Amino acid sequence: MAIISRKNKRQDVALSTGALLRAYEKMFLIRVAEEKIAALYLKNKIMSFVHFYIGQEAVAVGVADSIGLKDKMLGNHRSHGHYLAKGGDLKRMVCELLGKEGGLAKGKGGSMHMVDRSVNFVGSTPILGSVVPLSCGVAFEQKYNKRKSVTVAFLGDGAFEEGVIYETINLAGLFKLPLLIVVENNLYSVNSPLKDRRAEGHNVAKIVRGFGAKYIKADGKNYRDVRVKAGKMVAYLRKGNGPGVLECFTHRHMAHSAPIFDESSRKEDVLEKRLQQDSIKRLRSELRRAGVSEKKLASIESEKIRYADESIAFAFAAPYPKPETLYTNVFAR
């Protein structure tokens, strides 16, 4: 059960039960949608490389709830959750996974390439780290055209080891760009734990602050914590102070890629602990404590399950792209 610290309590004021309930709905939908996608994957129905977001939902939703529609978001190889949290369309997302014409990228991209300009989800790329300089460019345009909006880049702890990120934090700081880098630290890059990848004494907070950028650490398994800290960060960015890094510690429940539960490389984040700290479970208990009835929660859940089923059925019935579209879109018209 989540223990709410005093300090957090003061910041909680803005988070009404209604707001928490809406967050729960979003997180629950991301979870069930991916669980159903995982089942399809295991039946060889999905011919697209999939990296599941299950376990990390509080990060995407906590950050997305701290920004508005006009703010922009970009992601990585594990971006189903980021996209849906930004207000994405599950039907079109599943179409993309199935390689259908009506998919987000008309079937050309697949799971690793979420994109939807209508909700300002600008794109996602599985080339690790690249999202950061690209997002810096998106933030550059926002400042250049004097917009009030900010840009959020999602990446993992592994990707955070690419050198270009440090160049970009400096660059974005120099230009005071509204760039929020969200590092989802799930402790692994594929199966490599942090200790195999980082020098003794490695300190992300000091590195980021050493560039003059803002650093905040959050519990990525706790919606409330992510929401409050992302909110702070976004307020800081909107004042034109320059970039920030929000590092959210979280767990992915499945293996790196494909819906496998491989526990062999896990040391501390064992299954039992992961399930116990699961953000959705914790938020649910919090809502119950706040007086939301079991019946109410169950009805929300069954509605989301129904919607996920409906979206998948929709995508299955949708047409494949016409063969000649292989040749379209290389260049813009």
Added chain:
Amino acid sequence: MSERILKYTDAVREATDQLLEKDSSVFVVGLGVSYKDGAADGTTSGLAMKYPKRVLDVPVSENAFTGMAVGAAFSGLRPIVHHGRVEFSLLAMDPILTQAAKWNYMFGGGNPVPITLRIAVGRQWGNGPQHTQSLYGLFGGTPGLKVVIPSTPRMAKGLLISAVRDNNPVIILESRWLYKVKQDVPAEMWEEPLDKAKVLKKGADITVVAYGDGLVSALEAYDLVGKSAGIELIDVVSINPVDNETIAKSVAKTGRLLCVDTAPAAFSIGSEIIAAVAKVMPLKNKPVALCTPAVPCPTSTALTESYYPTKVDIANAVLRAMKKPDIKHVLTFEELHLAPSITLS
């Protein structure tokens, strides 16, 4: 001797194991190379246990660890660097193309860089535009690099051994598509020449030149029409330099040339070979280059099913060059989209 049927990845693993055992200056570096499953593709599995401190997992920092390996190589070590996809190696192009490839030359010799880079390229279902490029031309066109494409498990072993023993930067471009292909592979260590094409099938009427995944498709096409169509099948093996001599010798005999590319035609290996042959002799046919369309490889199977030249495309291109009727042969979904696990002779 009894047959030792090994998977392509096991042949790579065995060569790596033997190289590590024989030469203490050899080490392996790359993402996940120390995993039990060996960099997720099996090519280094179990080696970290056997050679602790010499099979090294690294941070996700391609530019840094590739640069480190280049520096270690010109200091006398023999690194084997693994990049699981060519796109990841693109983050390390300065140490590869601009440093390793120039180092000995720009210092007037005496500064060898004995590094081997194993870089996986090409097709795999569900991987899409940013995970399936081949980019042969990038490496093939850079002086100072030796570049080979092992198309069979035997070549994968023999070429890796030569690469590591060579005193220069060698790029091994491995087609992921071939990782499950099997073949009889000798247990002992031997060296395959890094600069020689291989005539795999003798024939009198048409020279078919292929490499990597396309070579395996060409072998299958040979099974369909090869004998009757008089195919002489050549494995390119080296693309820096291309062994034009072996190819031209074959074309001088057959008079016809067909190249199979599994990348777009522009600046491709096939185009390079056709140009080189056309410079030295007339041809009976218009040289044919099968290739992928000049678009990125998409993800949807509805679009990838017509992306790569298949064994049927190759067979029919041969038949057309010979003015014979096409064969009709419908490929299954598995044949079109899943990596082959055939055993080669």
